[in-house]
Amino acid sequence: MTAGSRRRSHGPLLAALTALVVAVGCAAGGVGENAPQEPREPAPRQSSRPAAAPSSLEAETTRADGTTSVAEFKSDIADAVTIAERYWAAQFRTSGEQFRPISRIVPYQREGEISCAGQALPRNNAVYCSQGDFIAYDVNWSVSAFRQVGDAFVFYLLGHEYAHGIQVRLGLRANFTIQQELQADCMAGAYLGDSVRDGTLRLDAGDLDEFREGLLAVGDDPDQPWFAEGSHGTAEQRTDWFFRGYERSLDACNLR
Numbered sequence: 001m002t003a004g005s006r007r008r009s010h011g012p013l014l015a016a017l018t019a020l021v022v023a024v025g026c027a028a029g030g031v032g033e034n035a036p037q038e039p040r041e042p043a044p045r046q047s048s049r050p051a052a053a054p055s056s057l058e059a060e061t062t063r064a065d066g067t068t069s070v071a072e073f074k075s076d077i078a079d080a081v082t083i084a085e086r087y088w089a090a091q092f093r094t095s096g097e098q099f100r101p102i103s104r105i106v107p108y109q110r111e112g113e114i115s116c117a118g119q120a121l122p123r124n125n126a127v128y129c130s131q132g133d134f135i136a137y138d139v140n141w142s143v144s145a146f147r148q149v150g151d152a153f154v155f156y157l158l159g160h161e162y163a164h165g166i167q168v169r170l171g172l173r174a175n176f177t178i179q180q181e182l183q184a185d186c187m188a189g190a191y192l193g194d195s196v197r198d199g200t201l202r203l204d205a206g207d208l209d210e211f212r213e214g215l216l217a218v219g220d221d222p223d224q225p226w227f228a229e230g231s232h233g234t235a236e237q238r239t240d241w242f243f244r245g246y247e248r249s250l251d252a253c254n255l256r
């Protein structure tokens, strides 16, 4: 849906990508005080791309110039956060509820730099930490996923973690991790699909492939029992739930 053509080639997915297992809200935890806070507003874009109108943020998930700089990554993360905040604020408003955005989005680089519930966060991961109400992600790992899979992956990743914060706000607690995780995938899909439908986000066909590719990379090992703690679902299940939400919005996500 963007005018730009995609020129970035996709490398093979690193095995490290399969480490995108995200703890559903480490139940309690501290927040690293020294972590730089990610900017909340989209950075001004360079190049010939038209600037987004302030009243209706339009984010692109495709880079017409094919570059994959850290600056672009940061800009995408910031856009993804802004769009998620607006999206969920609108959903809450519709239900007559007060919405409180997730308080902090925290990049980290080293193991143990950030902890949640007294547990040091490992590298190659992204989490929503309910204690402290923040999202933390390994920035080096995320940038490498961004370069390998594409920029749409950043929107998925943020959308998934943001959904965990929404689950906490709504008091949604499933019996098994996998239910919580697949619901978060569905909610991430709804946030993205709805944002595309209302024109907040512009995707092109390549971005949908990037979602699929990213979801394939984060599926559980087929041998892992579904009921195991930490199970997120197979690649097939995750893809299925993401696109349920993407196509049918939040009604598909069993929020009630």
Ligand SMILES: [Zn+2]
Pocket (backbone or CB within 6 Å): 022, 023, 024, 160, 161, 164, 181, 184
């Ligand atoms: Zn998760």
